[in-house]
Amino acid sequence: MSQLEANKLSEISPVSPTEGLSLNESFSSATSKVVSRREADKNIPEGMSKSQWKKLQKRKRFDDMKQQFQEVKRAKRQQSRANRRIRNEELRAKGIDPSTVTGGPPKARVIDPEDQIPTDSSVIIDCAFDDLMLEKEIVSLSNQITRIYSDARRSKYAVGLVVTSFGDRLESRFDDALSQYKSWKTGINFSKDSLKDYLESQPYVKDDLSNVVYLSADTDDKLEKLSKDEVYIIGGIVDKGRHKNLCQNKAQEMRIQTKRLPIDEYIKLSGRKVLATSHVFELLLKWWEFKDWKKAFEAVIPQRKLIEEKSRED
Numbered sequence: 239m240s241q242l243e244a245n246k247l248s249e250i251s252p253v254s255p256t257e258g259l260s261l262n263e264s265f266s267s268a269t270s271k272v273v274s275r276r277e278a279d280k281n282i283p284e285g286m287s288k289s290q291w292k293k294l295q296k297r298k299r300f301d302d303m304k305q306q307f308q309e310v311k312r313a314k315r316q317q318s319r320a321n322r323r324i325r326n327e328e329l330r331a332k333g334i335d336p337s338t339v340t341g342g343p344p345k346a347r348v349i350d351p352e353d354q355i356p357t358d359s360s361v362i363i364d365c366a367f368d369d370l371m372l373e374k375e376i377v378s379l380s381n382q383i384t385r386i387y388s389d390a391r392r393s394k395y396a397v398g399l400v401v402t403s404f405g406d407r408l409e410s411r412f413d414d415a416l417s418q419y420k421s422w423k424t425g426i427n428f429s430k431d432s433l434k435d436y437l438e439s440q441p442y443v444k445d446d447l448s449n450v451v452y453l454s455a456d457t458d459d460k461l462e463k464l465s466k467d468e469v470y471i472i473g474g475i476v477d478k479g480r481h482k483n484l485c486q487n488k489a490q491e492m493r494i495q496t497k498r499l500p501i502d503e504y505i506k507l508s509g510r511k512v513l514a515t516s517h518v519f520e521l522l523l524k525w526w527e528f529k530d531w532k533k534a535f536e537a538v539i540p541q542r543k544l545i546e547e548k549s550r551e552d
């Protein structure tokens with residue numbers, strides 16, 4: 239880090255108004271506030287009631303706090319910008335293009351659907367596992383779906399995107415905290431239908447389901463490439479590995495073929511090679527872009543998890 243950058247960081251380090259005060263200092267600061275409020279009560283302007291005066295003082299305190307809060311926010315923004323600059327410089331020094339690394343520079347803008355290249359393929363996020371998740375996992379899944387929608391709208395390639403079995407706590411979470419989803423008219427279809435009912439209602443799905451692939455980490459069959467006219471299903475669940483074979487078994491019962499991503503070849507993950515729903519979706523989009531798994535993994539999976547080219551060849 240250059241001295242200039244270090245100076246900048248120390249200048250903007252956010253400190254809350256009471257941070258660094260001892261308990262005694264905080265107490266005496268609070269006590270002095272009460273005293274000064276009493277003092278202030280003596281200054282009630284003529285013609286103003288005590289409650290009007292209190293309201294006015296409260297408003298003033300709120301405005302002061304708001305200003306402090308905004309300053310802290312601004313400082314945090316500046317700090318993360320500075321951090322990003324440093325990180326990008328470090329990546330460039332290693333010969334890595336920061337735009338190819340997750341969490342790199344700002345993402346591409348939303349692309350007009352008219353300008354996206356059609357892949358004639360679809361992705362279904364199967365969300366039939368509401369009762370298997372903890373509350374915080376529902377929150378995580380809803381955030382992942384938001385990210386999936388955003389990635390789909392920024393991708394050069396268009397895929398049909400559907401969420402099936404949309405209901406229960408997942409729907410409530412969207413209604414309560416992510417209600418903007420109701421205005422997502424293009425790019426994603428939230429369907430209450432189960433996976434089975436949805437597939438049956440779609441003319442592009444073959445009767446024998448031969449153009450449908452359920453993605454699962456629990457199969458030996460590798461997904462070598464994506465093809466047009468195919469439907470890829472990703473399990474919409476966050477389970478921290480509690481429910482092994484869940485989607486594999488469901489697909490088998492529905493007579494849908496399963497395929498796994500060719501992870502072993504490209505990333506080092508200890509144990510089962512299970513990725514988050516949103517990462518899998520992003521990988522599919524990147525495959526369409528590069529037509530190459532290696533490049534897709536490099537663009538999506540954090541650098542530290544990628545197997546170095548050399549050790550891979552060894």
Ligand SMILES: C[S@@+](CC[C@H](N)C(=O)[O-])C[C@H]1O[C@@H](n2cnc3c(N)ncnc32)[C@H](O)[C@@H]1O
Binds near residue numbers: 473480481
């Ligand atoms: C967090 S995982 C869910 C794991 C869950 N226990 C299961 O049975 O699939 C979310 C979904 O991402 C997809 N997925 C994750 N890792 C994968 C891999 N290595 N290959 C193919 N699909 C994968 C699967 O569709 C999976 O259901």
